[in-house]
Amino acid sequence: MSDRVIEFFFDVGSPYTYLAATQVTAIEARTGVRVRHRPFLLGGVFKATGNTPPAQVASRGRWMVQDLGRWAAKYGVPFAIASRFPLNTLATQRVLAAAERTGGEAAVRALALPLFRAFWVEDRDVSSPAVLVEVANACGLDGTMLVESANAPETKELLRASTEEAVARGAFGAPSFFVGDQLFFGNDRIGHLEDLLASH
Amino acid sequence: MSDRVIEFFFDVGSPYTYLAATQVTAIEARTGVRVRHRPFLLGGVFKATGNTPPAQVASRGRWMVQDLGRWAAKYGVPFAIASRFPLNTLATQRVLAAAERTGGEAAVRALALPLFRAFWVEDRDVSSPAVLVEVANACGLDGTMLVESANAPETKELLRASTEEAVARGAFGAPSFFVGDQLFFGNDRIGHLEDLLASH
Numbered sequence: 060m061s062d063r064v065i066e067f068f069f070d071v072g073s074p075y076t077y078l079a080a081t082q083v084t085a086i087e088a089r090t091g092v093r094v095r096h097r098p099f100l101l102g103g104v105f106k107a108t109g110n111t112p113p114a115q116v117a118s119r120g121r122w123m124v125q126d127l128g129r130w131a132a133k134y135g136v137p138f139a140i141a142s143r144f145p146l147n148t149l150a151t152q153r154v155l156a157a158a159e160r161t162g163g164e165a166a167v168r169a170l171a172l173p174l175f176r177a178f179w180v181e182d183r184d185v186s187s188p189a190v191l192v193e194v195a196n197a198c199g200l201d202g203t204m205l206v207e208s209a210n211a212p213e214t215k216e217l218l219r220a221s222t223e224e225a226v227a228r229g230a231f232g233a234p235s236f237f238v239g240d241q242l243f244f245g246n247d248r249i250g251h252l253e254d255l256l257a258s259h
Numbered sequence: 260m261s262d263r264v265i266e267f268f269f270d271v272g273s274p275y276t277y278l279a280a281t282q283v284t285a286i287e288a289r290t291g292v293r294v295r296h297r298p299f300l301l302g303g304v305f306k307a308t309g310n311t312p313p314a315q316v317a318s319r320g321r322w323m324v325q326d327l328g329r330w331a332a333k334y335g336v337p338f339a340i341a342s343r344f345p346l347n348t349l350a351t352q353r354v355l356a357a358a359e360r361t362g363g364e365a366a367v368r369a370l371a372l373p374l375f376r377a378f379w380v381e382d383r384d385v386s387s388p389a390v391l392v393e394v395a396n397a398c399g400l401d402g403t404m405l406v407e408s409a410n411a412p413e414t415k416e417l418l419r420a421s422t423e424e425a426v427a428r429g430a431f432g433a434p435s436f437f438v439g440d441q442l443f444f445g446n447d448r449i450g451h452l453e454d455l456l457a458s459h
Contacts, residue, residue: 082332108316108317108318108319109316109317110316110318110319116308116309116310116431117308117309118306118426118429118431119310119431119444121429122442122444124433125441125442126444126448126451129451129454133451133454146345159393181360224316229318229321229322230314230318231318231319231322232319241325242322242325244319244322244326247328248397249446251326251329251333254329254333
């Protein structure tokens with residue numbers, strides 16, 4: 060089906076979503092299906108669904124640190140627990156929504172992995188306007204324009220609408236992948252997603 | 260290492276643990292490492308750690324039904340959401356502890372998958388003494404003796420001690436696999452567990 064697409068709802072503040080983001084190119088290569096990057100606000104998803112961050116349970120948080128390291132090793136990607144985690148990513152996700160509104164999905168895609176890397180590899184404060192401008196500029200985008208556009212009512216509305224759409228379609232956490240009406244929750248369900256695509 | 264063992268902490272009331280239980284023989288065949296079945300009480304783990312059942316979030320519960328079906332299809336095992344889920348498995352897990360106390364791990368192992376199947380395939384009430392007696396008898400165990408032994412103080416203490424041990428070692432849910440001090444949480448981390456065993 061030529062209209063097939065994998066929608067990837069992501070928030071830079073989620074470590075498992077960083078891991079998933081590092082796999083996008085490989086997923087597209089294996090499946091031949093395009094991944095569409097869709098920024099949303101994970102905090103808004105938790106609020107709307109009554110879900111809670113998994114690391115809120117102390118022993119689960121300790122296990123997650125090991126588990127994330129195992130995935131990073133398996134993928135062969137760098138990873139370090141961000142010193143600012145959990146971070147309020149409202150400013151970050153709004154800049155991504157501004158990229159979406161002004162430059163379409165190509166701009167979101169250009170910016171997403173560099174922002175994930177800035178947070179989960181370089182331990183930078185990706186909610187800071189100065190960092191956002193610098194990372195966006197390094198991607199060939201107009202960082203100053205994006206940070207300004209992040210506060211436009213249309214940008215706020217876009218991020219809110221994307222978040223509400225994901226929740227309405229069944230999302231309760233991140234990463235959330237959709238193929239049509241099928242939800243695949245978590246970096247660890249990329250295999251199931253590819254099984255579905257291979258079966259059609 | 261000849262003393263290597265995979266400890267499998269399980270509760271019959273957990274659907275992902277049923278899926279993991281169907282894979283025990285295959286895990287042993289692939290790794291050459293023995294799996295030791297250790298009944299514990301998932302409700303006690305939740306209480307001790309402050310964790311909550313994942314299906315308590317409504318949209319997560321809906322997704323889980325799909326996700327469990329995908330895993331069952333991948334494994335080629337039958338599965339149906341039990342009409343009594345979530346079930347209070349105290350009686351069930353005490354019978355398994357009675358099997359452990361009176362017949363050792365071999366008796367637990369004989370009983371575990373049949374009890375999982377009775378609940379997650381045949382939709383039977385595995386907390387009922389009559390069902391417990393029947394399933395145990397069908398495994399070649401003395402069902403009446405096990406149901407009586409389930410209420411002995413020593414059995415209650417064994418189940419409590421196993422649950423507390425798992426929590427002390429870092430468990431917060433089920434299934435919980437341990438290789439020494441390494442915890443692998445979830446049916447979906449069997450791959451990581453095998454990676455660890457293969458690396459030594």
